[in-house]
Amino acid sequence: MTEIRWTQTGxxxxxxxxxxxAYRNAYKGIIPDEYLNQxxxxxxQEYFLELLYNGKSV
Structure with missing residues (x-):
């Protein structure tokens, strides 16, 4: 059974x-590897923690 819930720190x-x-695979060959490797x-993880704690994009 699938459970849908809000994201948690874990x-x-x-x-x-x-x-x-998923991002790197989706954009391989479209976006330069130098960017994708970043x-x-x-x-x-740092991005999602910022969203979780502060509710804003970084």
Missing amino acids: DIQELGLVYSE VTPKVR
């Missing part, structure tokens, strides 16, 4: 990994 690591992998799980 979700951030997995969310960062899934987002970064979209790492750690960078995305």
Whole structure:
């Protein structure tokens, strides 16, 4: 059964990994690799933590 709920701090690591992998795969060959290589799980984790705690994009 699928559960839909609000994001929690414990979700951030997995969310960062899934987002970064999906983004790099979706835009490979469209966006330069130099940029795509900067979209790492750690960078995305920091982004999602900022959204979770402050409710705004960084």
